[in-house]
Amino acid sequence: MKTQNDITIIGAGIMGATMAMIFKKVMPDSKITIYERLNKVASESSYSWNNAGTGHSAFCELNYTPEQNDGSIKIDKALTIASSFEVSRQFWAYLKDQKILNTPFIKTVPHMSFVWGDHNIRFLKKRHAAMIKFALFEDMKYSENFDEITSWVPMMMKNRDRNEKMGVTRMQAGTDVNFDVITRGIIDYLDKNDLAEIMLNHKVKDLKKQKDGSWNIKVKNLVTGKTETTNSKFVYISGGGGSLPLLQKSGIKEGKGYGGFPVSGKFMKCTNPDVIKEHNAKVYGKAAEGSPPMSMPHLDDRRIDGEDGLLFGPYAGMSMKFLKTGSTLDLIKSLRWNNIMPMLAVAKNEFGLIKYLVGQVMQSKKDRFKFLKLYFPEAKEEDWELYTAGQRVQIMKKDKEKGGVLKLGTEIIHSEDGSLAALLGASPGASTAVTTTFEILEKCFADQLESDDWKEKIKEMIPTYEKSLINDAELCRKTRKKTAEVLGLEA
Template sequence: GSLPLLQKSGIKEGKGYGGFPVSGKFMKCTNPEVIKDHKAKVYGKAAEGSPPMSMPHLDERRIDGEGSLLFGPYAGMSMKFLKTGSGLDLTKSLRFNNIRPMLAVAKNEFGLIKYLIGQVMQSKTDRFKFLKLYFPDAKEEDWDLYTAGQRVQIMKKDPQKGGILKLGTEIINSADGTLSALLGASPGASTAVTTMFEVLENCFADEMASGKWKEKLAEMIPSYGRSLIEDAELCRKTRKATAKVLELEE
């Protein structure tokens, strides 16, 4: 994970950061007849008191080249920062500068901790009952529990609360521009480019201001540095080009 690497770097901007590992679990359909009838991603509403990342959805995916149907997410707890990591990852990440913020988060986010414990205590039957709310015709023998991935939620110092939990992605940049570390959720398609630009602007400020880099970036991303809100024609061209690449045109 990136947190141990950030800590090893010793930069002052990384002081006070901690991480809490949470795994994402899904119910995975194993019946091909059911899978082929669901070609969509359908979202529901997160239960009251649940974190935003727990918004349930029924989702068609391809795993190892085969069509799959997943429902979730259900939260799990692990001491590992990676699926194949060590059970000592969390313990090894503790420092004098992040223990207090992490304890403050435990106090301030008791509802979330209670939610996670409740999720971990659920049996397969409990999880299937939740699936039935969204897919009443589902049969338990068609579904298995599947661990999709591991996320390390950010915990950081806060002057008012002592420590806060961040549910998104955060980039920590060194003052001299030699290092950027990405913590938290992996950027999805909607945020990956913006995230990468922040890294480039921090670590390659001079190059980003040069004509050569600007020309290349404009070639790669025609809308770079321009407003799609103010330039209606550029917005139409960008949408048309995007639709073509994504094969969304009829």
């Protein structure tokens, strides 16, 4: 007799952990199993050194607010991301309140945007004017004043010409988050209280739909080498870069035509403690024309494993692997008749991306350092070392008009009957894990989500559920203040 699960989650990163925790709250009696191929949870993209740890709230990321042809700034996406982050904060505050998360995982780090050039300065000023009309962004400061900017980021301003023109915004309420600490906290809690079965060193190899609508899941125990098949009513593929191959194996028609191209992220890490302690902000610049959003340069104050850090990047690297710990055959193995044409169409249409990637790979150590010096003119080469962070799989999708398009956000794919959902892509990523989870529940558990029972339980975790933090300014202020108190943040 096969093990029967209600819910099977593939991948023990922030996405899988968040889904498991929310399911356990709304369906306390459900039997949940999480399979993870590695011997530790949160060891791929959710691991703190593998991502930038920015609590993406659209305070500083300029790609969320594009300039329109008429010169106006479109801020819809920024509003959605900012309110999603407030939802994540409520969920984490609930987990902290419940003593499920007991290790520090979030700290206040001001978020800043920093641009040069007349066009960029005009853009930032208009962006600021459009955003401060909403409570989510009303505390954002704008400055072109050398002395004021120096008081915000003294280290970046040393050795700069006072006549250099620049535009800068600053949100004091920005955050740095250790997504792996959250993931480990949730999974430890579920494991210790027998609320879910956590199967480390177990790689999901195949998925087959059964006549009764459930799924047979073929899993290999990587320690014993034994393979077994289990059964589940619902499957959530949250395997990060490993999601695309599993989606393809599931054979669902909604997954056809998707392809992925892996790009590895690299950061320069400061090794000089005196320099590290001088910088207290996450400072985002503008990505070069045609390059993808994940290429936005940023100089980042971090706190990882209790220690302060300073990173600059990302730089992109070429790799054929879909996961940092994946195989060099991942890309080749993902090619199908139904995704080759869309991928070729993207290669043809997205010349900017190809140019950016080739440029990045060809960069010498000197070029990389030159780029850092634009942000930190007094940087010394001996204080910085390059390291490889996590892997992202850029998603490409079949498109009727263009043949294929690049999808830069998070892509949720689900079977028509709602028995399987998969998560592809990585932006805005871990920061919006809670909203993404609810979007999946809306697609696959729509009836239950409408029930009073589920709504009541969800509101215990997310008091503003079904309310708008974009339009209700007072609620937004109150909510941010409340979560700041619980999470130990500056309001």
